[in-house]
Amino acid sequence: MSKRESEQREQYNKIFIEQAPTAIAMLDKDMRYIAVSQRWITDYKMQGKEIIGQSHYDLFPEIGDDWKANHQKCLNGAIDICEEAPFKRADGSIQWIYWDVRPWYVSEGEIGGLLMHTGDITPQKEREKERNRMLEILDKTSEVARLGIWEVDLKRNSIYWSPVVREIHEVEENFQPSLDTAINFYKEGESRDLIRKSVEKVISSGVPYDVELELVTAKGNSxxxxxxxxxxxxDGVCVRLYGIFQDINHRKLSEMALNKANAELKAIFNSKSVAIITTNDKGIINHFNHGAEYLLGYSADEIVGAKMPFVFVKMEEVERFRQDMFQKYGKDSFKGLAENNEFDVREWTYIKKDGTKITVQVTISAIKNGDGEIIGTLNVASDISAIKNVENELLRKNQVLNFAERLSMIGNWQWNTVTNEVRWSSNLYKIFNVDEETRLTYDTYFSFVHPEDKEMVTNHVQCSLEEKKFPDLLHRIKLRDGTVKNIQLLAEIITNDAGDVTELVGTCQDVTEQRMAEIKFRGLLESAPDAMVIVNEAGNIHMINKQAEKLFGYSAQELIGESVEILIPEAYSAKHRGHRSDFFANPKARHMGEGKELFAINKKGKSIPIQISLSPLKTEEGVLVSAAIRDITSQKIAEKKILKAKEELEVFAKKLVAQNTKLADFTQITSHNLRAPVSNLNSLLGFYKLVQSEEERVDLFQKLESVVNHLTLTLNTLVEALNIRKDNNEDKLEKIEFHSLMVKTQEILSGEIMRTGAVIKSDFSKLPDIAYNKIYLESIFLNLVGNALKYRSADRVPEIYVSSGIENGKKFLKVTDNGQGINLKRHGHKLFGLNKVFHRHPDARGIGLFMTKTQVEAHGGSISAESEVNVGTTFNINFN
Incomplete structure (x- = not known):
């Protein structure tokens, strides 16, 4: 070949290479460029650079010695082909390429340089990597969702179960099911019949099925x-069955529990024993149940639509309620109750349709929607008129007893020997002529003891404390004005478990001028509201009053001189003689038969429930005992009614408070925890509308699908949480991996992360997992990472770092960001408060940090924050 032909051929090659659609470079033997294609310049980002004549190794300084050695081999006639390999560029980026490097010849046997044919396959590798990642996420999602696949080959009569399906059935990995054994796992009866009919229908007519069934696993779990x-x-014959299989036990049980709770609430609302009235935010009545109709005499049609305070409530009581609420909360009554999640319980006077006034106990609370806005009020009322009548009667009788104590010149006292504190009844202050504001000790009493009796009193008290028994004590006292009185002390000594004396409780009676007291006593006896029977030591009736005659049906002449056992039922009379002897051996004021039910018998033989108080009296004729006997027939009836009403009210209150608490918790957690994934969906939808290539649309659709799956899981988990809290007060703890939870959080917030370009890093190597309430921990991650994105700085790319570890034996979690930061000096005291916000962000609700603090403290942990404005914030969680 002539030199001219060679040069012409070389020129043609250069033109071919420069216009080639792929990346091709032609180099001489010194590895200097002779020609390159436009694709080569684009793939290796060499636009605007001088290439021809430049050394290949100058333009690619990152090429190592191993590649240079391969080039030398090719210059000696070798061919180097590679389908894919990573190429680390000088700027640190990785570029995946394939190549075909071979020599070109000037003439036969003479190598003129190298031809390099390469391709940039980095996008394909990235797509492959992303596809593998999505497949891995899909596998994990199926595992988390407890969703598996199955297939039945009817030709070969074989069944395939995925690992998740085997796990749900709780069988061994090598278990090989058949169509019959698979169906036999379903609970005998309705579930087994339904699956059998469904399978037969698919085989015979091709109708698919989607059913929920009860299954008994290989381990016997239902x-x-x-x-x-x-x-x-x-050819019209079914040859294969296939489908999916999912564990829905938690969701199904939650649904059943929720249906039961709804039925119970409906039963409560329709109950006649309790009036339930609700209003809207304007105070207009919109619900009036059967109990309210029964209580007030109005029909629901007459009341619904009316203004609440002006129908059956006294306006002065409404105004008093408003004033009380304003004084307590400093604002409108229902706003105060709603913001503090409290309710008000008080007595109201209701006016029935016929004008009758009744006393009711009403529980008032605000009704809020999912956003925490007040949308009405709930009023739960029950009629307590009978209870109030009994209370008033008991109060009246107590006043009568106090009056009787004053008339009898008896006072009661308590002496705490440990603290030396003494308490006197009002009448005892009067006996000693001391102001009731006077601070009392034992020395106060002893200062009144007559000088001539001090030694006797000291010895008596000391002996009583040693023997733990206080005999009656009669001595003189000298008042401040010089008046001398005779008093009689009766006491009971109380000891602790160790046998040490801790307290003395007793009575003190002024017995000055005994004869005058006896005359007065007779008048007191007749005026006493209770039946009074005075018995001597032999058990014979010494005196009775008119109330005793009325109670027992005997005249005084018929009873005086008779044995007191005539008034006691025969079944108890024998024991009573022994009790009477014991009392006279150690006479002291006390209630008879404390803790027991006592009965008397009247002249007609009728048994009467009674209360008896015994008081000894020292007279010239010896010791007498005065028995105050009270007919408690009506009180017993009233007590039974009160107890029954109290039990019913307590049961109802507990149910109502529990249901309200669950509803409030479920509403608040649902509204907050669903906001982030819903917001994320909106962000992803925005990106989806903007992209143009089908490839990007597929990628974003997969992200949307992932977020929807997480949203579904969140809803199922919240329903499960409601069931768990209803049936079990204890939180369910499970082992949770921080890394998995972090991945899930980033997927839920992927739209916001893409939109902001946030960089999220984590390190859980020192504490990879923790036993915790899954719902709470997911909420904590979502709140803290979501807040870091929400309150990012406008001046820099968001950077979030999440780590865990153990410090001083305590497990911790830290979330750090470079966002706007918080002025802790100004807002630190209310950082974790309910409805507290610190930035002008449109989505700020002031609930997230409050919920996070509540969820952390629910397990004995604590949360704190370190922050600097315009620098960032770190939240520190210490687990218990």
Whole structure:
């Protein structure tokens, strides 16, 4: 070949290379460029550079010695071909390429240089990597969602179960099911019949099925599952069955529990025993249940639509309620109750349709929607008129007893020997002529003891404390004005578990001028509201009053001198003689038969429930005992009614408070925890509308699908949480991997991460997992990472770093960002408060940090923050 032909051929080659659609370079033996294609310049980002004549190694300084050695081999006649390899560029980026390097010849046997044919396959590798990642996510999602696949080959009579399906059935990995054994896993009866009919229908007519069934696993556990199936046909004959299989036990149990709770709430609302009235935010009544109709005499049609305060409530009580609420909360009554999640319980006077006034106990609370806005009020009322009547009667009788104490010149006292504190009844202050504001000790009492009796009193008290028994004590006292009185002390000594004296409780009676007291006593006896029977030591009736005659049906002449056992039922009379002897051996004021039910018998033989108080009296005739006997027939009836009403009210209150708490928790957690994934969906939808290539649309659709799956899982988890909280007060703890939870959080927030370009890093090597409530921990991650994105700085790319570890034996979690930061000096005291916001962000609600603090503290942990404005914030969580 002539030199001219060679040069012409070389020129043609250069033109061919420069116009080639792929990346081709032609180099001489010194590895200097002779020609390059436009694709070569584009692939290796050499636009605007001088290439021809330049050394290949100058333009690619990152080429190592191993590649240079291969080039030398090619210059000696070798061919170097590689389908793919990473090429680390000088700027640190990785470029995946393939190449075909071979020599070109000037003439036969003479090598003129190298031809390099390469291709940039980095985009394909990235897509492959992303596809593998999505497949991995899909596998994990199926595992988390407890969703598997199955297939039945009717030709070969073989069944395939995916690992998740085997796991749901709780069988061994090598278990090989058949169509019969698979169906036999379903609970005998309705579930087994339904799956059998569904399979037969697919095979016979090709109708697919989607059913929820109860299944008994190989380990005997009963669970709910969802089975979806379809058929494949050849020449009209079903040859294959296939479908999906999912564990829906938690969701199904939650649904059943929720239906039960709704039924119970409906039963409560329709109850006649309790009036339930609700209003809208304008105070207009919109619900009036059967109990309210029964209580007030109005029909629901008459009341619904009316203004609440002006129908059956006294306006002065409404105004008093408003004033109380304003004084307590400093704002409108229902706003105060709603913001503090409280309710008000008080007595109201309701006016029935016929004008009758009744006393009711009403629980008032605000009704809020999912956004925490007040949309009405709830009023739950029950009639307590009978209870109030009994209370008033008991109060009146107590006042009568206090009056009787004053008339009898008896006072009661308590002496705490440990603190030396003494308490006197009002009448005892009067006996000693001391102001009731006076601070009392034992020395206060002892200062009144007559000088001539001090030694006797000291010895008596000391002996009583040693023997733990206080005999009656009669001595004189000298008042401040010089008046001398005779008093009689009766006492009971109380000891602790160690036998040490801790307290003395007793009575003190002024017995000055005994004869005058006896005359007065007779008048007191007749005026006493209770039946009074005075018995001597022999058990014979010494005196009775008119109330005793009325109670027992005997005249005084018929009873005086008779044995007191005439008034006691025969079944108890024998024991009573022994009790009477014991009392006279150690007479002291006390209630008879404390803790027991006592009965008397009247002249007609009728048994009467009674209360008896015994008081000894020292007279010239010896010790007498005064028995105050009270007919408690009506009180017993009232007590039974009160107890029954109290039990019913307590049961109802507990149910109502529990239901309200669950509804409030479920509403608040649902509204907050669903906001982030819904917002993320909006962001992804925005990106989806902007992209133009089908490839990007597919990628974004996969992200949308992932977020929807997480949203579904969140809803199922929240429903499950409601069921768990209803049936079990204890939180369910499970082992949770921080890395998996971090991946899930980033997927939920992927739209926001893409939009902001946020860089999120994490390090869980020092504490990879923790046993915790899954719902709470997911909410904590979502709140803290979501806040870091929400309150990012406008001046820099968001950077978030999440780490875990153990410090001083305590497990911790830290979330650090470079966002706007918080002025802790100004807002630190309310950082974790409910409805507290610190930035002008349109989505700020002031609930996230409050919920996070509540969820952390629910497991004995704590949360704190370190922050600097315009620098960033670190939240520190210490687990218990």
């Amino acid at each position: 669970i709910w599952v969802r089975s979806v199936g379809n058929g494949e046909f050849e």
